[in-house]
Amino acid sequence: MIEAEWWDYEDADALAEQLAGDIGFIIESAIDARNECLLVLPGGKSPIPVFEKLKAQKFPWKRVTIVPGDDRLVDVTDPLSNANLLAKNFLPLGARVLPIASANLGVRQAGDAADVRLSDLKWPPDLVWLGMGTNGHTASIFHGPDYDEALSSKKKAIGLTPDPLPPEAPVARVTLTRSAILSARSIVITIDGDEKKRVLEEALEQGEASEWPIGRVLAGAEQSIDIHWRQK
Numbered sequence: 022m023i024e025a026e027w028w029d030y031e032d033a034d035a036l037a038e039q040l041a042g043d044i045g046f047i048i049e050s051a052i053d054a055r056n057e058c059l060l061v062l063p064g065g066k067s068p069i070p071v072f073e074k075l076k077a078q079k080f081p082w083k084r085v086t087i088v089p090g091d092d093r094l095v096d097v098t099d100p101l102s103n104a105n106l107l108a109k110n111f112l113p114l115g116a117r118v119l120p121i122a123s124a125n126l127g128v129r130q131a132g133d134a135a136d137v138r139l140s141d142l143k144w145p146p147d148l149v150w151l152g153m154g155t156n157g158h159t160a161s162i163f164h165g166p167d168y169d170e171a172l173s174s175k176k177k178a179i180g181l182t183p184d185p186l187p188p189e190a191p192v193a194r195v196t197l198t199r200s201a202i203l204s205a206r207s208i209v210i211t212i213d214g215d216e217k218k219r220v221l222e223e224a225l226e227q228g229e230a231s232e233w234p235i236g237r238v239l240a241g242a243e244q245s246i247d248i249h250w251r252q253k
């Protein structure tokens with residue numbers, strides 16, 4: 022059984038208010054302790070209300086580096102690009118937003134390039150914030166030919182082709198590996214709706230034996246995990 026603390030909300034606004042405050046605390050503590058902060062943030066649609074609240078807070082954003090925890094192998098100008106979403110939100114504040122996807126490379130090379138970029142950063146991240154799909158994927162750790170490597174590799178990132186390809190973004194990916202995720206100083210997960218709640222509860226219960234990728238990823242986590250869930 023993976024230990025985690027659940028925080029439940031009735032709507033997206035309440036979740037966003039609380040989580041933006043928590044992330045603000047992480048940013049301030051990191052800057053106080055190390056004069057810089059490294060955040061690994063998710064893409065997709067659900068983080069957007071939290072980004073809005075976070076952007077409204079005053080920090081020395083120039084000391085904050087933000088990388089996507091996964092990205093789709095598309096051009097950074099493509100609406101599917103997680104780096105695009107992060108850049109639109111946080112570059113205007115002065116934060117450093119570092120893309121990890123290389124659309125012009127094959128999957129393996131793109132993974133190697135992402136790993137090199139992440140290895141240039143001062144590791145570990147102060148926060149890895151994860152989303153989750155209804156199929157239990159987190160970051161871009163999906164079932165498919167690269168699943169075992171994502172779970173066992175000591176690299177920070179790899180390239181991965183989901184099988185089946187997810188209909189909302191049917192493209193190959195780069196993703197942080199399980200070991201990179203578990204190296205974070207803190208881990209936060211955001212999900213919405215009853216279906217994702219059921220999947221995540223089951224995955225946490227099953228851990229290493231889970232069919233759900235997020236169960237395999239979080240098995241062995243030693244840091245506290247906060248799960249923020251809201252109704253849909």
Ligand SMILES: O=C1O[C@H](COP(=O)(O)O)[C@@H](O)[C@H](O)[C@H]1O
Binds near residue numbers: 067091092103152153
């Ligand atoms: O493909 C992805 O989906 C997950 C979940 O997105 P959500 O909008 O359903 O929360 C996301 O965490 C990941 O970064 C993204 O690439």
